[in-house]
Amino acid sequence: MSTIPVESFAAGRWVAPGEGALTLKSATDGRDVARIGSSLDYAAMLDHARRVGGPALRAMTFHERAHILKALAQYLNERREALYELSYDTGATKADSLIDIDGGVGTLFVFASKGRRELPDDHVYVDGAVEQLSRSGSFIGQHVATSLKGVAVHINAFNFPVWGMLEKLAPTFLAGVPAIVKPASQTAWLTHACFRMMIGSGLLPEGSVQLICGSTGDLLDRLGGQDVVSFTGSAATAAMLRGKENLLRNSVRFIAEQDSLNASILGPDAEPGSAEFDCFIREVHREMTAKAGQKCTAIRRVLVPQAHRDAVVEALVARLDKTVVGDPRDEATRMGALASLDQREDVRAKLAVLESEARRVFGDDSRLSGVDAERGAFMSPALLTSDDPDGAARLHEVEAFGPVSTVLPYRDLDHALQIANRGEGSLVASVFTHERDVARQVVLGSGAFHGRLYFANRDTGKEATGHGSPLPHMVHGGPGRAGGGEEMGGIRGVMHYMQRTAIQGSPDLLAGITKRYVPGAQTREGERHPFRLRFGELESGMTLWAGPREVTLQDIEHFAEFTGDTFYAHMDEEAAKANPFFPGRVAHGYLILSFAAGMFVDPDPGPVLANYGLDNLRFMKPVEPGAELKVRLTVKQKTRRNDDYGEVRWDVGVYDETDAQVAGYELLTMNAM
């Protein structure tokens, strides 16, 4: 079988490996798999992204980009088999490939869905509430975010060739920013194959994605303040890259996600035999062996109550002893090979360092059977333990990036958190507890050291997604040693590729910028009731005034009797007067809402199909018997849902005869196109 030419995709052209290309070897049998290394014009790539890709992406709304992501996810999903096949030579088992390939595709699906549900069908993202900056309201504030006008450079690690690319691409694409993807060379043939499918899909606009297989040359020296570098890998490489003078001088955003010494804590309440104990053992074992321990989130430090240390070690050793290490293509194999012989060499060296502070209780490579450990990067999982986690230093700072973990005993929960925090920042820590108080104490005592805290127990059972699995909904990243960056976390991850801008101005200009009505902006009343207008005909600011209608004491009494809501503030003048908020008997809030609807509703069938909700209702002034109410209904915002319907958010104000506002809310209707 000939080797795969791992091509780059630069400025719209595929570029084959050139002179001086490197040969990449199979992790399992050492045969030549691929060649990598092209000579590229980095300036032209950046120019292509900035001048072709960026404008094409920014011409689309968030929803349009989300639709493309969904189609891309479906396209890749149908072609997974070819990727699994290529993945075996990275040392990955089928189960490992599910994490990488299916996990990557799943991430696209989640971002596609969140893009449509949580972002507007527009180009401007509205961040947070309107800020009242002036007394009369003629000058207000609002934060918005818009797409950066630069390029995202994604520098990915070797361990997840597909997921690593897609988890960065999804939020970047949704943000409207073109990306240049640089996979780690070691496993780039798999990234390359997936990338080639993406281009082959024809779904992505010209210039929106490019691929560098090989060196990034002077790429980083050419970045400016509208560009972003998103890096996954080792702390040493991250420190070297982020210190580049050009990046510092231009304040280039640098998102780092670094390997860290993640801890898992068996809660003080989790006795051997408990559901939490069993779940903990399973999880530690899985994290040691999945992807042969080459996960940035893998559990390196296993923190257990002193009294249960022996039980934990015994249970783990028993499981490890049954773990089949071998050819990842073999279904009996639980753990495949490390990514390369060099990688195994590095893990063995780090293991030796750890053994200066801890003793090995499992892990003897000479016991491996049925594998060619000379040509394939196989190794046994290794379990260590130390009696003195406080005296140790290297156990908290040296990571063997392979199937290696150390069991550390703790005295009490405070001590456990101290040990966990010695890692000086991690991507994730997990805690196996059924006690609310333990969970809260962990968050207060150690939360600031972790990007993610994973709690598992008898209640979470089989639905728990695993200590080591970053989810697109949740932030992935962590402080300190973990790099200080954040990725994903839903729409938060999209914002890393957008610029937040504080907007100050009149309500009317603000409404023009965001395409949303804000109180104080111009409204206009049309000849037709807005409930008679189809979704496409409605525009923010369109307004209906309805009413007036008097609220009588009989209305209040009748409503109380009919609904059963005989709260004293509606029924008893003396008692109501004694209430600090009421002048005497007042109308029910729900009576006000109901009368308001009675005033503005247009009864006949039409484009408004349903009232499906209501937000931010506040009662501002008590309504006394005799008050005369009127209501203003203004189109605030429209969100297309599908070809048939769209949601309309209405700003509603209810006013009394003195023009004082008595209630305000946002009404949600589903409208026909």
Added chain:
Amino acid sequence: MSTIPVESFAAGRWVAPGEGALTLKSATDGRDVARIGSSLDYAAMLDHARRVGGPALRAMTFHERAHILKALAQYLNERREALYELSYDTGATKADSLIDIDGGVGTLFVFASKGRRELPDDHVYVDGAVEQLSRSGSFIGQHVATSLKGVAVHINAFNFPVWGMLEKLAPTFLAGVPAIVKPASQTAWLTHACFRMMIGSGLLPEGSVQLICGSTGDLLDRLGGQDVVSFTGSAATAAMLRGKENLLRNSVRFIAEQDSLNASILGPDAEPGSAEFDCFIREVHREMTAKAGQKCTAIRRVLVPQAHRDAVVEALVARLDKTVVGDPRDEATRMGALASLDQREDVRAKLAVLESEARRVFGDDSRLSGVDAERGAFMSPALLTSDDPDGAARLHEVEAFGPVSTVLPYRDLDHALQIANRGEGSLVASVFTHERDVARQVVLGSGAFHGRLYFANRDTGKEATGHGSPLPHMVHGGPGRAGGGEEMGGIRGVMHYMQRTAIQGSPDLLAGITKRYVPGAQTREGERHPFRLRFGELESGMTLWAGPREVTLQDIEHFAEFTGDTFYAHMDEEAAKANPFFPGRVAHGYLILSFAAGMFVDPDPGPVLANYGLDNLRFMKPVEPGAELKVRLTVKQKTRRNDDYGEVRWDVGVYDETDAQVAGYELLTMNAM
């Protein structure tokens, strides 16, 4: 008059200037004002902050810290006069001091208020919505934020000795993080005086604030992943500091707010004689002369339609010509001195650079009268203009940090935005326009280059707060040349000193962590109706089930007739069936709400004083005639408001006879203590 000894405040002790202290001179007459420079034990300062200040702050809730901020603001507010007096020698007029001193105190007030309104009375901040991570809901996600366990180092600029300190301290304190403040030496006597008041107030916990007057020594080399550096000043200093190997290696957060080449744009619609034109001229003049142009937000580039360039120059020159430069103590003075002779030297040198690409149309220091420009750092404001903004390079990258601006003509709005973006990132740009479309085009075309966009026109009038005034509600900072950082922006600014952590676990543990009920967490029904319990007796999770009550067709018809809401889905079986969302006639949403209240309300006077609002109401399933409804009312969250009342947020679910949920919402009540 003797010179002021500018002391540091380190590890709880005042440290006087020592050997090698520098003498600081008055900006207006060159006399010796103060001495600065202490020898400090930086390791001891960090230790004091981490071991004494941090724990003391974290023991308090957000609300408790906010109360201290408010008391501190009141304390300083009563002592402003002494600070004004010291401020004159920095070259500042009384108007300048109002920006600095009153602006600083005002920032404390706003953060105190936002802290109580927008943060919980707790230690854990809840960020965003619950994420559904599993099918049955036994495993869910939630982001929270907790206080960093390190120290904030604030490095401030010379131009706002008081505001610069307080705008960083307020969010840091609210976040529960101790701070070490390092003012620029040049004007540190004023910062020192204010800081001394703060310590004198006795309001701040031991170790929560420290002050370095003089060098920071090896302080930055001792920071770790839980620490933050927040820097305001020049790009060159920022690049030097943020590149420190220790900061990069430990991923220390570095927030930079750098001087930038801010632009102001006269909109294409703003003809001479219009309100926008006049407002623009006033604003540019104010920004040139306030604080003698030494503001990081000052307008450096004045972008105007080609056709109006001469009119703008003429109007600005006329105003500048009437601008009195002189002793800031003199009430006739409009513009005081620069901060020092060195500062003036620097501005003159930069002005010479700008003059290689633009011609000076105003600004002749020889015309200054009545000032001693030998000993005082006085200079005339200088206005330049260029015919070729596209050909110019230095005009877009060299900032004279004083009363210097350049008028640049543009062809059309796109061209104006191109020119603005040539600044490669700024803190703020302003636009004077009355056109919605212009505003939106500016946001889409240039928003990503600015931390803030300020729109002023006839509508904003006197309420507009000024191009150059950062407000505590809005983000201050900007991309690229402006440093890439953010400060303030309300609670966003607090988050810079907290760690966001993704939490995954069971609803019940999550409720324990956040002290908020989440669906799926344990509930408990008590013997007493929860409306009979006082605020202090209620706990999240306490639950009342009420009902059932049947909804009859008569109820629906009666409600329609009574309220006037005769929408066809309630009244006309055939028409309702044709609606894609309804099976036939259904109950009004407001009828469901009203009946739910009728079921759960306890009518007699008691601790519940008022229903003041409702959030996140969604109707989930249509209710047909004959349905039997019941309702669950669960305490979700409590927020103390004052000594008498607190807000209670209730999670309400309405269910039908099949136990399907038909509606869900959050009800807000005001409850007595």
